[in-house]
Amino acid sequence: xxxxxxxxxxxxxLLANLPTKIEMLKKTSEKFNKKIYIKRDxxxxxxxxxxxxxxxxxxxxxxxxxxxxxLITCGGIQSNxxxxxxxxxxxxxxxxxxxxxRDEKSFYDGNYLMDLLLGAQIHYLxxxxxxxxxxYFMEDLAKGLEKEGKKGYIIPVGASNGIGTFGYYxxxxxxxxxxxxxxxxxxxxxxxxxxxGTYGGLCLGNKIHHLSKKIVGLNISASAEHFTNxxxxxxxxxxxxxxxxxxxxxxxxxxxxxxxxxxxxxxTPEELAFLHEFAKTEGILLDPVxxxxxxxGMYRELEDPQGVLKDSQNxxxxxxxxxxxxxxxRHQFEL
Ligand SMILES: *Cc1c(COP(=O)(O)O)cnc(C)c1O
Numbered sequence: 001x002x003x004x005x006x007x008x009x010x011x012x013x014l015l016a017n018l019p020t021k022i023e024m025l026k027k028t029s030e031k032f033n034k035k036i037y038i039k040r041d042x043x044x045x046x047x048x049x050x051x052x053x054x055x056x057x058x059x060x061x062x063x064x065x066x067x068x069x070x071l072i073t074c075g076g077i078q079s080n081x082x083x084x085x086x087x088x089x090x091x092x093x094x095x096x097x098x099x100x101x102r103d104e105k106s107f108y109d110g111n112y113l114m115d116l117l118l119g120a121q122i123h124y125l126x127x128x129x130x131x132x133x134x135x136y137f138m139e140d141l142a143k144g145l146e147k148e149g150k151k152g153y154i155i156p157v158g159a160s161n162g163i164g165t166f167g168y169y170x171x172x173x174x175x176x177x178x179x180x181x182x183x184x185x186x187x188x189x190x191x192x193x194x195x196x197g198t199y200g201g202l203c204l205g206n207k208i209h210h211l212s213k214k215i216v217g218l219n220i221s222a223s224a225e226h227f228t229n230x231x232x233x234x235x236x237x238x239x240x241x242x243x244x245x246x247x248x249x250x251x252x253x254x255x256x257x258x259x260x261x262x263x264x265x266x267x268t269p270e271e272l273a274f275l276h277e278f279a280k281t282e283g284i285l286l287d288p289v290x291x292x293x294x295x296x297g298m299y300r301e302l303e304d305p306q307g308v309l310k311d312s313q314n315x316x317x318x319x320x321x322x323x324x325x326x327x328x329x330r331h332q333f334e335l
Contacts, residue, residue, distance in 0.1 A: 003208075008166050008241055011061030015088055016044040016053040019174045022182060022316065027281045032302045035184065035314045038284065039175065042291075042321040047087035047118065050080045050321025051198050054167030055159035056088050062163050063153035064092075072141050073155040074099035074134045076265060078289070078325050081158050083111040086120035096120040097141055097152070101130035110324040160197030160230075162237025168201020169208070169238070175316065176211065186213060188312035192294035192320055193217040193255055196231045202318075203231070203248055204238055216301075216308055217255040218294040221264035224255040231255075256308050259297035265289045265325075271296060272333050287322025288329050 003009060021040045029036045044053050063071060071089045075082040075098070082098045089096035098120045100112070108116060115122060125137060135156075142152035155164070172189075179185050189206075193199045199217040206213050219227050228250055235248040261268050267288050275292040279285050286292040298317060301307035309315065 003169070003242070006242065007065075008058055008061065008163060011065045012057050012166075013061045013064065013088075013092070015048055015057050015060075015091070017048075018044065018054075019178060020044060022175075022178050025282055025284075025317075028299075034302070034312065037184075037186070037314075037316045039316055039318050041171075042319045042323060044321070045087075047091075047114065048084050049323070050084060051168070051318070052081040052084040052159055052321075053088065054171055055164030055197055055201075056084060056155070056167070058166040059153075059155050059159050059161075059164050060088055060092065060094075063094075063155075066151070066153060068094070068151045068153035070095040070097060070145055070150055070152045071155060072097045072099070072138050072152045073159070074101075074130070074138060074157060076100065077102040077106050078111045078265065078328055080111055080322050080325065082120070083114045083118070083324065085155065085159075086115045086118040089120070090118045095150075097123065099123045099125060099130070099134055099137055099141075101125055101127045101134075103127050107328075109328045110326075112328075114324065158195030158197055160195035160200070160234060162234065162241055164197045165201040165204065165234055165238045166241075168198045169205045170201075171318075172202050172205025172209070172211070176209070184314055186314045186316040188214045188216060188309060188315045189318065190216045190218065190294070190298050190309075190315060191318040192290040193219040193227050194221060194290055196227050196234055198318065198320060199227070199253075199255070200231045200234045200238070200248070203252055204235060207248065207252055214312065215254060217253075218259050218297040219255055219257065220259055220290055220293045222260075224257040227255050228253045254308065256297065256301065258300070259293045261293060267292075267329065267332060269332075269334065272329070274299075276333065276335075284319070285323055285326065286319070287325045289325050290322050291319055
């Protein structure tokens with residue numbers, strides 16, 4: 001199957017700094033006596049940094065092909081996805097409307113500060129209403145634009161839908177090319193699961209190209225069961241772009257619970273201490289909401305003789321970004 005000739009690839013807008021580097025985690029490799037590498041998708045850009053821009057390349061491509069002039073999306077107040085969308089919109093001369101979840105007025109900081117600097121128009125919803133009604137709210141925004149003779153394009157949370165998932169389908173091909181250059185074959189790829197599109201794309205790349213890698217996801221909200229269903233649904237949407245009714249099987253999906261902690265975007269002192277220790281030993285900053293929790297989860301699996309990585313030798317962790325989320329949590333670190 002040659003997907004590169006598909007219209008999703010022809011519409012794709014190149015925005016991210018690719019390919020991103022793959023580096024060895026020296027101390028971590030020594031500690032666990034395995035080869036453990038990290039792919040620096042935190043370096044896909046500055047304003048655009050993180051995993052969302054890979055998905056947005058395809059989603060915005062679709063938006064432009066439909067004649068849209070305004071991107072509409074949603075997320076938490078410190079959403080990396082919303083910030084990347086605001087940056088891409090500004091760069092491409094599109095309008096951007098963000099629906100952000102918040103319960104109290106927040107200080108301009110981190111991603112939220114950047115949303116404002118990048119000129120996004122922001123709508124605020126209390127968290128309960130956000131959870132229940134964000135889709136209707138975004139549809140109303142699009143209808144409002146239509147009355148003004150404009151055209152909105154709605155991107156769901158995290159761009160984790162069929163079209164967005166092509167981003168990490170493509171990233172898997174990038175990894176395969178880099179394996180040849182580095183002279184290694186990764187038997188296992190590990191990533192954080194927040195809305196499922198990153199994991200879904202990696203898993204689809206693995207399946208479609210018969211790579212036989214183990215793809216391990218560590219969820220930082222909800223449950224493994226929830227995301228297994230979500231990702232299966234996303235994969236069905238992905239295949240629909242290929243005029244196929246196929247989907248990932250539940251057996252293709254390996255999500256490991258146990259890393260949510262106090263809840264989405266909340267931290268325990270132990271999680272932040274891990275992030276601090278990792279920064280000192282590897283010289284790499286993780287983020288508190290996603291990759292900090294997931295890397296800690298990966299350590300736990302590596303320490304456990306029965307863990308999901310017990311048979312893995314060459315492991316690649318995807319650093320999906322999120323660094324601006326560190327700053328609003330400055331007071332929670334013990335420094
Ligand atoms: C959104 C996000 C994730 C989760 O990716 P999904 O594709 O939504 O599962 C992981 N890390 C960071 C830094 C993110 O912003």
